[in-house]
Amino acid sequence: MAAAAVALAAATAASRRSWRHLFRWRVPSSRAPCGLVCSTRGLSGGNEYDLLVIGGGSGGLACAKEAADFGKKVAILDYVVPSPRGTSWGLGGTCVNVGCIPKKLMHHSALLGSAIRDAHHYGWDVAPLAQHDWGQMAEAIQNHVKSLNWGYRVQLQERKVRYFNMLGSFVNEHTVRGVTKAGKETVVTADHIVIATGGRPRYPDDVEGAQYGITSDDLFWLKKSPGKTLVVGASYVSLECAGFLTGLGLDATVMMRSIPLRGFDQQMALLVTDYMEAHGTKFLKHCTMKKLEKLEDNRLRATWTNHEEGREEASIFDTVMWAVGRVPETRSLNLEKVGVKLHPGSQKIMVNASEATSVAHIYAIGDITEGRPELTPTAILAGKLLARRLFSQSTELMDYDNVPTTVFTPLEYGSVGLSEEEAEKRYGQENLEVYHAYYKPLEFTVAERDSSQCYIKMVCLRERDQQILGLHFIGPNAGEVIQGFALGVKCGATYSQMKRTLGIHPTSAEEVIKLWITKRSGLPSTITGC
Ligand code: FAD
Ligand code: NDP
Numbered sequence: 328m329a330a331a332a333v334a335l336a337a338a339t340a341a342s343r344r345s346w347r348h349l350f351r352w353r354v355p356s357s358r359a360p361c362g363l364v365c366s367t368r369g370l371s372g373g374n375e376y377d378l379l380v381i382g383g384g385s386g387g388l389a390c391a392k393e394a395a396d397f398g399k400k401v402a403i404l405d406y407v408v409p410s411p412r413g414t415s416w417g418l419g420g421t422c423v424n425v426g427c428i429p430k431k432l433m434h435h436s437a438l439l440g441s442a443i444r445d446a447h448h449y450g451w452d453v454a455p456l457a458q459h460d461w462g463q464m465a466e467a468i469q470n471h472v473k474s475l476n477w478g479y480r481v482q483l484q485e486r487k488v489r490y491f492n493m494l495g496s497f498v499n500e501h502t503v504r505g506v507t508k509a510g511k512e513t514v515v516t517a518d519h520i521v522i523a524t525g526g527r528p529r530y531p532d533d534v535e536g537a538q539y540g541i542t543s544d545d546l547f548w549l550k551k552s553p554g555k556t557l558v559v560g561a562s563y564v565s566l567e568c569a570g571f572l573t574g575l576g577l578d579a580t581v582m583m584r585s586i587p588l589r590g591f592d593q594q595m596a597l598l599v600t601d602y603m604e605a606h607g608t609k610f611l612k613h614c615t616m617k618k619l620e621k622l623e624d625n626r627l628r629a630t631w632t633n634h635e636e637g638r639e640e641a642s643i644f645d646t647v648m649w650a651v652g653r654v655p656e657t658r659s660l661n662l663e664k665v666g667v668k669l670h671p672g673s674q675k676i677m678v679n680a681s682e683a684t685s686v687a688h689i690y691a692i693g694d695i696t697e698g699r700p701e702l703t704p705t706a707i708l709a710g711k712l713l714a715r716r717l718f719s720q721s722t723e724l725m726d727y728d729n730v731p732t733t734v735f736t737p738l739e740y741g742s743v744g745l746s747e748e749e750a751e752k753r754y755g756q757e758n759l760e761v762y763h764a765y766y767k768p769l770e771f772t773v774a775e776r777d778s779s780q781c782y783i784k785m786v787c788l789r790e791r792d793q794q795i796l797g798l799h800f801i802g803p804n805a806g807e808v809i810q811g812f813a814l815g816v817k818c819g820a821t822y823s824q825m826k827r828t829l830g831i832h833p834t835s836a837e838e839v840i841k842l843w844i845t846k847r848s849g850l851p852s853t854i855t856g857c
Contacts, residue, residue: 379517384420386693387523390710417476429547437574461552536619554645565650592746733806741809744797792821
């Protein structure tokens with residue numbers, strides 16, 4: 328203990344020395360309540376910073392940068408604990424390093440494979456069975472991600488936001504202790520503290536040998552192809568990853584214990600998995616993993632229970648990837664010390680409409696918060712709005728309704744608003760009008776691609792102008808399609824207004840504008856011709 332205290336004091340003093348030249352507004356150091364030497368005591372309210380953000384991901388960076396743009400003195404702590412397999416990355420959080428960005432680029436790489444297969448129909452003299460080089464793709468994507476890491480550091484520097492590459496934990500409600508990789512400690516004090524520490528993939532605790540599996544934290548940083556892969560789980564992460572692995576020519580299997588894409592419109596979700604199944608992804612339905620064993624050649628033998636057949640089954644894979652949800656990063660924060668309340672089930676932080684936690688001056692945004700969507704744009708806007716409320720007299724709250732989203736499966740699924748099931752629950756089936764259509768994207772025709780799952784559904788209120796409650800689109804570029812319509816839905820657009828909107832011809836998005844067949848009518852819902 329004594330040695331640790333000496334090391335800690337030395338580290339803190341060293342850190343104080345190394346900071347001194349950075350600030351012109353030098354203030355004498357003082358003692359933090361924990362007894363550590365505190366180099367950051369200072370200005371307003373006796374705290375060095377106006378704002379300290381813990382977590383440099385989508386939400387934390389947005390909040391810190393916005394506050395700095397108001398001339399506030401801001402610090403941000405970000406630290407990546409390596410995955411159990413030892414994978415680590417730079418500043419920017421989940422989305423940039425192990426989420427949206429590498430995922431979308433790998434998805435794009437897979438789509439290019441489909442384009443190559445289409446190409447000869449359009450006159451290109453290319454071999455339809457071109458081989459994919461994982462190493463080359465991964466290196467290019469990883470280099471792009473590293474450039475983004477660097478870009479974030481530059482953006483912080485430009486705004487004079489102090490960046491600490493340290494793991495933060497609370498000492499008291501205005502004081503956070505940061506620890507570097509090398510174990511050096513520093514104490515930072517701030518008037519306001521925002522927790523934006525996100526989450527990490529969960530490993531199941533009831534599967535023998537679970538540690539032999541990887542997670543999405545590792546997949547995007549693999550230098551070599553994962554080979555024959557089993558992905559466990561059936562939500563966004565699982566289906567997207569299994570989808571692009573299949574598209575890259577790998578043998579990919581999804582193990583699904585219940586339904587796909589829980590929370591999404593289930594008619595749409597099943598079309599998504601139908602398409603995947605028809606295009607090479609294997610599905611083990613109603614199955615749960617029992618154990619993983621590592622074989623001499625490093626491959627993995629997976630044993631699972633098939634609940635439908637009532638028997639145990641096994642197979643051998645090169646890689647098993649867990650995509651069974653995420654654990655909020657609240658564990659290392661010492662929140663019990665300051666009394667920030669967690670949801671007893673999810674262990675996420677409880678916040679009110681203004682993102683305030685149970686402790687004054689401590690806020691939380693993004694994936695770490697209970698009941699919010701786990702999406703980058705929501706984390707970013709929540710962070711910006713919070714900074715504006717704290718430092719610029721704004722009263723605008725984050726609106727979590729009608730959040731658009733897209734699942735980047737081989738055939739993409741974009742949606743905004745309510746699923747048909749949720750709309751029925753809220754308004755009753757008799758009060759809804761559901762317009763729908765199967766359609767054929769023009770680019771599928773010449774290439775003779777199967778469009779059986781290209782489907783659009785608009786869920787509206789039945790009365791008067793028929794306000795649109797939910798819009799669901801499966802097809803190419805679903806994210807691009809839904810993004811525009813999201814504005815309409817957010818503004819309370821009605822079916823009548825949609826019918827007065829002109830399409831852009833020839834696009835898949837115009838099929839939304841053309842919807843006229845109701846489910847109630849029972850008419851065939853397949854559109855042919857222009
Ligand atoms: P994060 O981005 O997770 O950032 C938290 C940061 O805090 C991390 O850098 C973490 O290391 C750090 N940290 C944690 N604890 C501490 C501590 N004690 N001290 C210091 N630092 C700490 N969303 C979309 O909108 N579109 C997508 O296409 C999409 N794809 C995804 C694909 C995958 C595979 C995954 C896993 C997620 C995807 N998401 C997507 C979700 C999106 O990545 C998250 O919603 C978003 O990153 C959340 O941002 P955040 O700021 O809350 O947390
Ligand atoms: P989710 O929590 O959404 O889903 C977890 C999945 O794992 C479910 O299918 C669940 O099945 C299954 N599961 C849970 N425990 C087990 C178990 N023990 N054995 C087998 N299966 C299990 O997690 P994700 O990691 O997929 O996604 C996290 C969040 O990240 C999403 O909610 C989303 O907001 C965000 N994200 C967004 C993306 C995008 O915008 N495109 C892409 C990827 C992620 P069950 O339904 O039976 O519980």
